[in-house]
Amino acid sequence: MIRGLILFTESLMRYSYLQQAMLAAVLVGITCGIIGCFILLRNLSLMGEAISHAVLPGVVISYLLGVSFFIGAMLTGLLTALGIGYISENSKLDDDAAIGILFTSAFALGIVMITAVGGTGINLWNILFGNVLAVSKNDLGLTAAANLVALSGLLVIHRELIISTFDPVMAKTVGIPTKRVSYTLMILLSMVIVASLQTVGIILVVAMLITPSATAFLLTNRLRWMLLVSVVIGALASIIGVYLSFIYDVATGGSIVLVVSIMFAIAFIINKYLTGDSGIQ
Amino acid sequence: MTSTSSNHAVRVENLSVSYGNVVAVKNASFSVNHGTLTGIMGPNGAGKSTLIKAMMGLVRFQRGNIRLLSAHPSQLDGTCIAYVPQQNHINLHFPVTVGDVVMMGRYSYMQRLRPPRARDREAVKASLKKVRMHDKKDRQIGQLSGGERQRVFLARALAQQAELFFLDEPFSDIDFASEKVIISLLRELAGGGKTIFVIHHNLDKVFEYFESLLLINGEMIAFGKTQCVFTPENLARTYRDSHMVLAHDDDAAVIPK
Ligand SMILES: Nc1ncnc2c1ncn2[C@@H]1O[C@H](COP(=O)(O)OP(=O)(O)OP(=O)(O)O)[C@@H](O)[C@H]1O
Ligand SMILES: [Mg+2]
Numbered sequence: 001m002i003r004g005l006i007l008f009t010e011s012l013m014r015y016s017y018l019q020q021a022m023l024a025a026v027l028v029g030i031t032c033g034i035i036g037c038f039i040l041l042r043n044l045s046l047m048g049e050a051i052s053h054a055v056l057p058g059v060v061i062s063y064l065l066g067v068s069f070f071i072g073a074m075l076t077g078l079l080t081a082l083g084i085g086y087i088s089e090n091s092k093l094d095d096d097a098a099i100g101i102l103f104t105s106a107f108a109l110g111i112v113m114i115t116a117v118g119g120t121g122i123n124l125w126n127i128l129f130g131n132v133l134a135v136s137k138n139d140l141g142l143t144a145a146a147n148l149v150a151l152s153g154l155l156v157i158h159r160e161l162i163i164s165t166f167d168p169v170m171a172k173t174v175g176i177p178t179k180r181v182s183y184t185l186m187i188l189l190s191m192v193i194v195a196s197l198q199t200v201g202i203i204l205v206v207a208m209l210i211t212p213s214a215t216a217f218l219l220t221n222r223l224r225w226m227l228l229v230s231v232v233i234g235a236l237a238s239i240i241g242v243y244l245s246f247i248y249d250v251a252t253g254g255s256i257v258l259v260v261s262i263m264f265a266i267a268f269i270i271n272k273y274l275t276g277d278s279g280i281q
Numbered sequence: 282m283t284s285t286s287s288n289h290a291v292r293v294e295n296l297s298v299s300y301g302n303v304v305a306v307k308n309a310s311f312s313v314n315h316g317t318l319t320g321i322m323g324p325n326g327a328g329k330s331t332l333i334k335a336m337m338g339l340v341r342f343q344r345g346n347i348r349l350l351s352a353h354p355s356q357l358d359g360t361c362i363a364y365v366p367q368q369n370h371i372n373l374h375f376p377v378t379v380g381d382v383v384m385m386g387r388y389s390y391m392q393r394l395r396p397p398r399a400r401d402r403e404a405v406k407a408s409l410k411k412v413r414m415h416d417k418k419d420r421q422i423g424q425l426s427g428g429e430r431q432r433v434f435l436a437r438a439l440a441q442q443a444e445l446f447f448l449d450e451p452f453s454d455i456d457f458a459s460e461k462v463i464i465s466l467l468r469e470l471a472g473g474g475k476t477i478f479v480i481h482h483n484l485d486k487v488f489e490y491f492e493s494l495l496l497i498n499g500e501m502i503a504f505g506k507t508q509c510v511f512t513p514e515n516l517a518r519t520y521r522d523s524h525m526v527l528a529h530d531d532d533a534a535v536i537p538k
Contacts, residue, residue: 041372041375041376155394156393156394159388159391159393162377162385163385163388165375166371166372166375166377166382166385167366167370167371167385169334169339169364169366169370170364170366170385170437172337172338172339173337173339173359173362173363173364173447174359174360174362174386174388174389174441175358175359175389176359176388217374217376220376221376221378221421222376222377222378222381222421223376223377223381225376226376
């Protein structure tokens with residue numbers, strides 16, 4: 001254990017790829033931890049799932065056009081989010097069903113495109129499960145920029161977001177454009193998801209959105225504490241996850257998510273059996 | 282603008298609201314002066330909530346005309362209307378405190394990216410004191426009794442310093458002490474010229490609480506001074522499908538079927 005820690009610290013000092021991986025993972029942990037709180041409180045976990053899967057065809061299209069994967073991924077992610085809203089508003093289907101239909105369609109399209117293009121430089125495994133050790137300086141810059149934009153966006157609309165989540169009818173009576181607020185949240189969510197692709201990948205990114213915020217939700221009673229605890233959990237799990245994946249040579253995304261899941265399990269047990277009720281006042 | 286129309290705080294003409302094929306409110310027409318406390322009554326699904334949502338400009342209506350403070354509802358700014366939601370429409374686990382909820386009422390007075398100012402904090406404090414909840418300002422919103430929570434939502438409405446108040450069943454499932462606090466505050470507001478609509482379920486306090494009354498069951502059944510509207514015949518028409526109305530001289534009892 002101690003030896004592993006020393007080895008890891010030495011390598012972290014020496015190798016820039018490891019530094020970049022660590023930074024990217026922590027950034028993703030922080031941003032997902034924050035936006036995840038709002039996603040959880042608005043019951044949008046499935047929406048996160050949908051956007052992340054719908055990113056796949058966008059990555060392939062970007063590759064074909066020779067542009068950054070960010071652009072294509074954002075685009076198909078957002079289109080799917082809008083499509084879900086459109087279907088559930090214009091039919092008797094719930095969000096739930098609309099999400100199930102659209103994200104599987106988009107994902108299937110992505111898979112078919114990848115196999116059709118064939119022999120490309122696209123590594124399906126990396127997109128699905130992330131490969132944080134392959135994060136370049138360029139990627140890190142892009143990730144940082146996307147996260148910064150998302151966090152600033154959240155800061156600007158946080159009051160509207162909180163009120164319209166808590167009491168949408170009252171929000172409208174005080175003049176908050178609740179539809180515009182929720183579309184803005186979708187855009188920011190898509191950015192965060194795309195920025196997380198290299199770290200945890202399409203399949204696992206929802207865990208970074210929901211598990212830290214759900215853990216924080218169990219432990220706290222005030223939004224500011226919930227945000228803080230969620231960020232700490234997201235960042236800490238990223239650090240521990242990268243460490244474990246380096247030492248034991250296992251997939252980084254999976255390792256980060258497992259750490260987060262263990263933290264949730266501990267919080268759940270504490271919440272259920274140890275405290276009489278509900279957390280930090 | 283004629284002088285008669287500007288005397289009315291609220292004027293509704295021939296209002297009809299449908300959701301798809303479901304007609305929720307049919308042919309409602311009434312006007313209310315400033316400083317009036319009006320009760321809205323009717324059975325479940327009668328369109329009470331829909332009526333106040335239409336008045337607040339939140340649901341689209343197919344026919345009719347609504348004027349609030351002589352303006353179209355959508356022209357009012359965020360400080361004019363205060364709304365107290367129906368209890369069961371609130372997520373009790375939401376991580377906000379009593380103080381946070383009342384501060385939401387100050388939304389229209391706050392600037393983006395600026396923290397609340399002294400006058401916002403003072404308004405919150407004063408409102409909480411009025412509903413006698415200031416000592417519980419740090420409680421999470423779910424850790425209150427139904428009556429306490431209703432008082433908190435009234436405090437949020439007070440902090441808005443609005444002209445028009447809409448309360449959706451504030452007296453359902455609450456303790457008597459809270460009910461007394463709320464009704465005396467509503468009277469005080471009406472005395473100060475505020476116009477208030479209260480959706481109400483319980484038939485025994487109607488005379489005591491409301492000077493004017495609106496009965497609705499899809500169709501608007503009656504509107505006017507409480508003593509003119511609250512009659513056995515009107516009640517029988519309002520509750521015909523769901524309740525039995527027993528009338529005896531001036532007294533009426535309404536019993537669920
Ligand atoms: N968003 C909606 N979409 C479709 N129908 C609706 C919607 N909201 C209400 N309705 C229907 O409109 C009618 C009136 O509903 P409303 O909520 O206004 O009644 P209410 O008098 O407030 O009832 P309650 O006493 O149960 O609160 C009901 O038949 C209801 O099912
Ligand atoms: Mg109702």
